[in-house]
Amino acid sequence: MIYFTALFAIVRRELLRFVGQRSRFLSALVRPLIWLVVFAAGFRAALGLSIMPPYQTYITYEVYIVPGLCGMIQLFNGMQSSLSLVYDREMGSMRLLLTSPLPRWWLLLSKIFAGVFVSLLQVYAFLGIAALFGITFPPIGYVFALPVLVCSGLMLGALGLLLSSTIKQLENFAGVMNFVIFPMFFLSTALYPLWKMAEGSPLLRDICAYNPFTHAIELIRFALYGQFNGMALIWVVTSFVVFMIASLWGYNPAKTMTNRKTG
């Protein structure tokens, strides 16, 4: 029970912070909407999409990129959480968390859960706005998407946690944008399907295929049509476990192997 007391408190705190930062909520929505309204309008004519699972008919480009934009929201949210972890560490509040008597893995997992919860609010708000633009999915898809978004959010949150454990200063975080967020997003199926990428470069296609973010998006894409993509789930869960273990190692108090008795 005390585990859940801590979990709810961490989620509540993250939610209070999120509510207090209206600009964060707005930017989380504006970013994918620009892609949906502006980018997709321009690329609609340039990118012809053939029928492929989970689609059973030709679709417009706007429909294609919505799952990718859901993933984008979670990707940015994961990185935002990681940024706040680095900030917390610099400001000292991370110390509070880590001196709690609860196990460190649970506290860090709770932190990720809190980020996922916030990202779910953002994704469903985005899906609601997309519906206003006429981009809708089967009703069951919105239900199926929930557990899937939790999985993808956990994976991206764990990646953010891993990054925060390796970043020493807040200033270094700008590099994350260039070396993590952009490559992860553009080298995925968020904006174009794999077969389209293969036409341009088989190597890039292979890189996309090994990108965990690609599988998170495909998991979301299938779920939005009430379908299940087992392979994508395996990729996402495996990536989550790997990122989580690595980040726990990063936050391990015994990790500082510079400790040496010299005297």
Next chain:
Amino acid sequence: MSKYALSVCDLSYSYATKNALNNVSFDIPTGSFCALLGPNGAGKSTLFSVLTGLVRSPDGAVSVLGHDLASYGRIARKNIGVVFQQPTLDLDVSVRENLLYFAALHGISRRRAKPRITDALDRLSMGERADEKLRNLNGGHRRRMEIARALVHEPSILLLDEPTVGLDHETRQSITQYVHQLCDDGITILWATHLVDEIYPADQMVLLHHGQVLETGQVSDVVGTNDLAHWFSQKTVGA
């Protein structure tokens, strides 16, 4: 019940090539106020990081109320309250919300935490400011809140790492006095400082310099008839 609330034995810790703690050993009797006196860079904050489990030392042992910190870290941390040098509370959340959050990190539900928070704030004469955002409080009040926060889970040991840094003389005195009084409730205090006017003759003291313990014992016994400020500078300047 153990005679010593906190025992540190042969503790060493290094950052890369810098030796921050070197065979540090001392004991703090239960219910006493112990000043961890040392100039800047003596290793006080590093010692606090080890005592709170933030970092782990490969050498030496720490015992909290008879529980080994390495083997029973959770039990040990449950009994420790800590006020770090850096502020740890969220400025954009109310005092009460901050304390509720911290209580939850110790597994204390909101229902159980609320009376404890009211009590802790009242004792620091801060009850009427409980619903204010921390950002609206001055430095002295924020430090009081940090102390209230560290007491919410009713710890047996309170660690304070230079808690009066940056505060005016009057506020420093008032906080120092309040923390001394906590010993009457059986709480053991470890107070890191480099300001000798925060230490009373009846206090216990550990003098730390260059990561080594130079002196330990009751202040009046260790210093004798010397002036504490003079004695401290003699021991540490140029040593």
